[in-house]
Amino acid sequence: MSAPLKFAVLSTSLDPDSRSVWLCELAARHLQDAGHTVTHLDLRHTPLPPFDNASCYAHPNAEVYHRAIREADGVLLGVPVYNWGLGSGARTLVELTGSSDTERGLHGAWFDQPVTFLVSGGLDHGYLSHGAFALGLMYDFRCVINPHFVYATSAHWEAPGVPGRWLSERLARTVDRTVDLSQRLRGRDYHSVWEL
Secondary structure (H helix, E strand, C coil), X not given: CCCCCEEEEEECCCCXXXXXXXXXXXXXXXXXXXXXXXXXXXXXXXXXXXXXXXHHHHCHHHHHHHHHHHCCCEEEEEEEEECCEECHHHHHHHHHHHCCECCCCECCCCXXXXXXXXXXXXXXXXXXCCHHHHHHHHHHHCCEECCCCEEECHHHEEECCEECHHHHHHHHHHHHHHHHHHHHHCCCCCCCCCCC
């Protein structure tokens, strides 16, 4: 096995029975079983305030997420799809942890991060609903978006938290390719900044 890596697995759904949370739990376990270090954060248990570009930075969990993202070798982002877009939790997370402000000593945590999406949707044809959000991460923060991702609907689960065979194989392959991508990008000697 290659050297152990550090991953942030971030669940952004607020649904108490979230299927994207199940994806994150399974991915985190797969990474841990392979010997990697995982920081698994769930917005339901480690909440963030609405983004106001002011008092939100003083929230005690803001730095928890910021550190988890900036110190990771790769980020796995669990997201639900609503109305052809991602839930508000994902946007709040990126708005707060992506901000840079020299007066506050902030620099966006997402710059240059490899990002893998774990997506839960209602219908099969919502397969690319995370595309615009992923493009924003790539353009704003120079994130490297993993082309291997999971998109699962309720039909892909045998029971709560128990994936069917196709989903289990897809998730394992996606996580393995996340590790490969993060390993290849680790130790780069450049650091991107805001630019036009």
